[in-house]
Amino acid sequence: MTMEAVKAGLEGVVVGDTAICCVDQGQLLYRGYPIAELAEKCNFGEVAHLLIYGELPNRSQLEVFREQLAEFHGLRAEVLNTLRMIPPDVPMMSVLRTCISMASHFDPVQGQQVESLRRRAIWLLAVASDIVAARFRLASGKEPIPPKPGLDHAEQMLYMFHGKNPDALSARLLDLTLVLYAEHDFNASTFTSRVVASTASDMTSCTVSAIGALKGPLHGGANEEAINLILKFKSPAEASAWVKDALARKEKVMGFGHRVYKHGDHRAVILEREMRKLAEVKGRQDLVAIYDAIKNPIVNKENPIYPNVDYPCGVVYYLMGLPPDLYTPLFACSRIAGWCAHYIEQIQNNRIYRPLSHYIGPPLRSVPPIEKRG
Numbered sequence: 001m002t003m004e005a006v007k008a009g010l011e012g013v014v015v016g017d018t019a020i021c022c023v024d025q026g027q028l029l030y031r032g033y034p035i036a037e038l039a040e041k042c043n044f045g046e047v048a049h050l051l052i053y054g055e056l057p058n059r060s061q062l063e064v065f066r067e068q069l070a071e072f073h074g075l076r077a078e079v080l081n082t083l084r085m086i087p088p089d090v091p092m093m094s095v096l097r098t099c100i101s102m103a104s105h106f107d108p109v110q111g112q113q114v115e116s117l118r119r120r121a122i123w124l125l126a127v128a129s130d131i132v133a134a135r136f137r138l139a140s141g142k143e144p145i146p147p148k149p150g151l152d153h154a155e156q157m158l159y160m161f162h163g164k165n166p167d168a169l170s171a172r173l174l175d176l177t178l179v180l181y182a183e184h185d186f187n188a189s190t191f192t193s194r195v196v197a198s199t200a201s202d203m204t205s206c207t208v209s210a211i212g213a214l215k216g217p218l219h220g221g222a223n224e225e226a227i228n229l230i231l232k233f234k235s236p237a238e239a240s241a242w243v244k245d246a247l248a249r250k251e252k253v254m255g256f257g258h259r260v261y262k263h264g265d266h267r268a269v270i271l272e273r274e275m276r277k278l279a280e281v282k283g284r285q286d287l288v289a290i291y292d293a294i295k296n297p298i299v300n301k302e303n304p305i306y307p308n309v310d311y312p313c314g315v316v317y318y319l320m321g322l323p324p325d326l327y328t329p330l331f332a333c334s335r336i337a338g339w340c341a342h343y344i345e346q347i348q349n350n351r352i353y354r355p356l357s358h359y360i361g362p363p364l365r366s367v368p369p370i371e372k373r374g
């Protein structure tokens, strides 16, 4: 095999068919529906149903979906005890990975039939949000609180964080980010999940593996890194000077760039608009000025690089008063819908993933006796 045959990062390589999502320069579709329309007309429950069941729910199907989520909410004592035992400085994504794994030992859903898998996907959505909320409260010295019946998924998460009904704007914005984060075809974490699924492993193992992939700053971890970058600067001038230097040093600026989108990320455009409105409501145009001071030199350079969804998302979550350690876990709480949809699709038409490598190690040699090894 020649070096030319190696596609670093699998760039441009098509590794499978999917009916779940279409990502290209011109459009982002979840099962055929454009993201802008879903963001405008649907909440996360409807989108999760679309991904997991293949179609948008009617009113009664949505009600059943909500009831199933409600039925699965609430952490067992064993999982709560695990949460209490994990040292306080462990990142929330690691906590989520460990506790989903722990909770799965008491998974209330049995079987590998498609209906069981869909129910397990809903269980994973419920349990992930319970874990993140419980850890959030324990980290701030408060006891976890049980979910409140009748709330939508985003409202429920905010309720379990703060112990009170969320304001309408925060609930709407969290819901919007969950819709935007729910699915993105063969990205690194979804591909991880599909590779694990291809070995005929279980849905929870796939989810835990995907959480590991999402945690990295080149993937989901970028929303947390992006806000931390913005918060480092005291003025737009300082931010702009830093970014020009960073570009000259060829340093990656978190929240920018994408393997597929070379002319901008559809989700970032939607969320940036909301972020600007929210900043106005909160009187935080100073933050937007720094946001723009970082963005402008990058989008205006000779080969522009555009913000991805994580860049405005970090600011939206920050303006909602959420701590950065929560941002990637919130992404995970949404993307579980996509990962599980891909799990179901993968195992229905499966062939194990087993690519080749191009060997660049030492040529053939024989093993020297231990006394003769330097």
Ligand SMILES: CC(C)(COP(=O)(O)OP(=O)(O)OC[C@H]1O[C@@H](n2cnc3c(N)ncnc32)[C@H](O)[C@@H]1OP(=O)(O)O)[C@@H](O)C(=O)NCCC(=O)NCCS
Binding pocket: 009, 217, 218, 219, 220, 222, 250, 251, 252, 253, 254, 255, 256, 257, 258, 259, 260, 305, 308, 309, 310
């Ligand atoms: C998303 C990402 C991993 C895609 O990686 P990729 O497809 O391998 O892209 P490349 O690293 O090959 O980048 C292509 C060019 O754009 C530049 N570039 C890409 N992302 C950049 C960024 N965030 N900041 C500055 N330059 C960037 C690269 O340096 C490279 O320049 P070159 O051609 O002069 O060498 C990458 O853009 C990145 O690391 N972004 C920051 C992390 C992030 O926001 N991740 C969330 C993704 S949704």
